[in-house]
Amino acid sequence: MDKAIEVKSMHAVHAGKEAEKEEEFNAESSQSELNEKEKKIVVPGELLTDKKKRLGEHVYLREGKIFSDSLGFVSESEAFISVVPLQGVYTPRAGDVVVGIISDEKHNGYLVDINSFYANFILKSSRGPVLKLNAVVSAKVFKVSELNEADLGQVRQFYGGEILRVSPVKVPRIIGKNNSMLEVLRNGTNSNIMVGRNGYVWIKDGNAALAVKAIKKIEMEAHLSNLTNRINDFLIENKEVNK
Amino acid sequence: MKEKEAEYVNREGKRLDGRKVNELRAIKIEVGVIPSAAGSCYLEWGYNKVIAAVQGPREVLPRHMADPYKAIIRYTYRMATFSVSERKNPKPGKRDIEISMVSAKALEKAAFLEKFPNTAIDVFVQVLDSNAGTRIAALTAASVAMADAGIPMKDLVSGTAVGRAGGKLMIDLTKEEEDAPDAVDAALAILPNSEEIVLLQMDGIISPKEWREALKMGIEGSKKVYEFQKEALKKKYSGDK
Numbered sequence: 001m002d003k004a005i006e007v008k009s010m011h012a013v014h015a016g017k018e019a020e021k022e023e024e025f026n027a028e029s030s031q032s033e034l035n036e037k038e039k040k041i042v043v044p045g046e047l048l049t050d051k052k053k054r055l056g057e058h059v060y061l062r063e064g065k066i067f068s069d070s071l072g073f074v075s076e077s078e079a080f081i082s083v084v085p086l087q088g089v090y091t092p093r094a095g096d097v098v099v100g101i102i103s104d105e106k107h108n109g110y111l112v113d114i115n116s117f118y119a120n121f122i123l124k125s126s127r128g129p130v131l132k133l134n135a136v137v138s139a140k141v142f143k144v145s146e147l148n149e150a151d152l153g154q155v156r157q158f159y160g161g162e163i164l165r166v167s168p169v170k171v172p173r174i175i176g177k178n179n180s181m182l183e184v185l186r187n188g189t190n191s192n193i194m195v196g197r198n199g200y201v202w203i204k205d206g207n208a209a210l211a212v213k214a215i216k217k218i219e220m221e222a223h224l225s226n227l228t229n230r231i232n233d234f235l236i237e238n239k240e241v242n243k
Numbered sequence: 244m245k246e247k248e249a250e251y252v253n254r255e256g257k258r259l260d261g262r263k264v265n266e267l268r269a270i271k272i273e274v275g276v277i278p279s280a281a282g283s284c285y286l287e288w289g290y291n292k293v294i295a296a297v298q299g300p301r302e303v304l305p306r307h308m309a310d311p312y313k314a315i316i317r318y319t320y321r322m323a324t325f326s327v328s329e330r331k332n333p334k335p336g337k338r339d340i341e342i343s344m345v346s347a348k349a350l351e352k353a354a355f356l357e358k359f360p361n362t363a364i365d366v367f368v369q370v371l372d373s374n375a376g377t378r379i380a381a382l383t384a385a386s387v388a389m390a391d392a393g394i395p396m397k398d399l400v401s402g403t404a405v406g407r408a409g410g411k412l413m414i415d416l417t418k419e420e421e422d423a424p425d426a427v428d429a430a431l432a433i434l435p436n437s438e439e440i441v442l443l444q445m446d447g448i449i450s451p452k453e454w455r456e457a458l459k460m461g462i463e464g465s466k467k468v469y470e471f472q473k474e475a476l477k478k479k480y481s482g483d484k
């Protein structure tokens with residue numbers, strides 16, 4: 001029982017941090033959500049604009065014009081332009097909270113799979129209790145090297161539950177604006193849900209099967225609008241069915 | 244005894260299969276056909292059928308192959324045993340290895356590899372059915388699969404074959420036209436926005452004047468291929484609601 005309480009308080013901590021991080025994303029996407037009809041899909045190499053603008057992510061400059069470098073949606077304002085990709089791998093960033101799985105044990109530490117390019121290392125001395133193979137942990141990324149190797153800290157272990165793998169670019173949608181989607185999921189299924197920025201989602205208790213279905217639905221429909229309401233309806237409709 | 248010279252373009256400007264000299268064969272592209280791959284693409288180009296899958300960026304094994312400044316692309320072009328009329332030996336031959344190498348170089352020009360140091364992007368292309376122009380079909384499919392995998396790219400890679408059969412310049416040659424006695428066959432791949440040439444391999448002898456015209460036709464044709472690629476990628480995410 002203690003564990004469950006610990007986990008719940010963890011959520012609060014992580015949720016706060018994620019909210020901060022997501023705000024940036026939401027600020028960009030909110031205005032593109034408003035004019036849903038103008039939401040434009042672009043492919044790599046497609047011309048976005050020939051005006052001078054601040055460059056966001058997944059755009060590049062050639063001969064004074066701005067081009068997209070990924071398959072994604074354009075997010076554009078007066079002075080800023082970026083592309084929100086529809087696919088992609090997870091690249092660690094300082095400040096991210098990730099969910100990982102212990103994949104190997106060395107004499108002085110553990111290798112943890114965080115869905116990035118390579119397994120990351122946690123020193124044994126940096127935490128107390130012993131971790132076993134396949135244990136689920138959450139960790140914060142403190143520092144990222146130029147080779148995209150993450151320095152992990154604040155390691156916490158999660159007991160039981162299951163791991164769902166989703167595409168890392170869809171994670172902001174699973175969390176939602178100010179955690180709105182995550183709240184809907186938690187209230188609708190009564191599950192403990194921990195979303196890692198790397199695309200691993202830990203789910204325990206409650207109607208876990210329904211939570212998995214709902215998250216898969218979010219992943220499938222991440223690029224469509226009014227998602228939170230639709231997921232809410234979906235959870236209410238299927239509340240009894242999957243029990 | 245003089246054999247009657249075969250006519251590759253008739254008086255109405257139509258080729259053996261009814262196309263004009265600057266017309267492509269029918270192209271069909273489907274994106275995301277392999278769920279276990281990061282990105283994938285199935286492409287039909289005339290009788291050519293090609294399936295491409297992309298894995299990564301991921302850890303490079305063996306480790307000494309890794310480049311600490313950029314990702315490496317490992318391109319695997321293979322023909323199925325049943326893709327040609329006589330059984331193809333599945334052992335990778337000189338041709339498979341060469342095409343894999345030049346295609347990897349073409350994709351390297353298109354992708355922003357420096358974003359993923361120390362990693363490898365694995366591209367696998369299988370040719371299921373072939374009728375001339377498979378290396379370009381494979382490269383076209385591979386670049387769509389890479390875009391589907393979310394790898395940042397300067398541009399897609401599009402291309403077509405250009406050449407000459409029966410004294411007439413044409414694009415996208417079929418096997419029959421490639422076997423013409425005076426045939427010139429050049430595989431051409433470009434980055435359509437900057438018109439940068441990333442792959443060019445030629446068989447046969449052609450004059451500089453003819454070549455300049457053929458290249459112009461090839462670039463135009465490649466841009467038509469680019470439209471198909473663009474449409475296929477966008478189609479995956481529009482539509483179903």
